[in-house]
Amino acid sequence: MFAEIRQSLRPTITLLLVFTVLTGLAYPLLITGISQALMPAAANGSLITEGGHVIGSTLIGQTFSRPGYFHSRPSAAGNNGYDAANSTGSNLAPGSKALATRIAGDIAALRKQDLTSPMVPSDLVTTSASGLDPDISPEAAFFQIPRIARARGIGEKALRQMVEAATQQPLLGLIGERRVNVLQLNRQLDANGSKLAG
Numbered sequence: 001m002f003a004e005i006r007q008s009l010r011p012t013i014t015l016l017l018v019f020t021v022l023t024g025l026a027y028p029l030l031i032t033g034i035s036q037a038l039m040p041a042a043a044n045g046s047l048i049t050e051g052g053h054v055i056g057s058t059l060i061g062q063t064f065s066r067p068g069y070f071h072s073r074p075s076a077a078g079n080n081g082y083d084a085a086n087s088t089g090s091n092l093a094p095g096s097k098a099l100a101t102r103i104a105g106d107i108a109a110l111r112k113q114d115l116t117s118p119m120v121p122s123d124l125v126t127t128s129a130s131g132l133d134p135d136i137s138p139e140a141a142f143f144q145i146p147r148i149a150r151a152r153g154i155g156e157k158a159l160r161q162m163v164e165a166a167t168q169q170p171l172l173g174l175i176g177e178r179r180v181n182v183l184q185l186n187r188q189l190d191a192n193g194s195k196l197a198g
Contacts, residue, residue, distance in 0.1 A: 048183065056183045060084050061134040064186060067113070068151035070136070070144050072182045073123045074106065077131025089129045113147050135179035138167045148189070162188060 035043035046058040056062055061072045061082050075081030076090035092099035106125040121140040141163045149156045166185050170176040 048187070050187075057134070058181055058184065059134060060132045062183055064182065066151075067147055069186045069189065070141055070148065070180075070182050071124070073133060073136055073140070074125065074127045075131040075133075076127045082132060084132060087130045087132050089131060090127050110143075134183060135168075135181050138163060138178055138180055141180045141185065152189075162192070 032043070041047075047054050048056050048058060061075060063075070063081050064071050072082070077083045077088055078086040090099065103125045107120050110120050110124060121137055121143050123137050124140045124143065142160065145156050145159045145163070148154065149159055163180060163185065166180050166188065168179050168181070170178065
């Protein structure tokens, strides 16, 4: 009887070991190798470096709070937002009083900073499902232009042109929304700020 059990277990154990090696080692190594060869930047997290230091990723948002920068949408990921190790939405229902209070406070604060537009774009007061969204809508960027123009002494027209040039279109014109990457936009602002002001 023991011999029969051993005989029936042998193929099971063999298959377990074979598929562990194939799917747990060989396949991930193959895919990693192909990714590194064909698209190394994306395979390594689409990191942005400056002066040899990693300053962010095009895939994960960051908080910007100074008046001379475009601000990201709110984030519920982690205590201070945009914590990649704690990706989450707020999980507050649309009828939640806490959510309504937070949004009303955010709208009031934004209207205080950016007095020229009566309508606040929704992505400046709502969090994304992941809490890590690196993009805002072009409308959210346009809304912030008067504040940035005042803080940096730059003409609004030049800022508007910069946002329009940085706007990414939906994939194939159908998939996704028009969007602007906040980190890349702010880097461009720092790089070209003096030219835009002059």
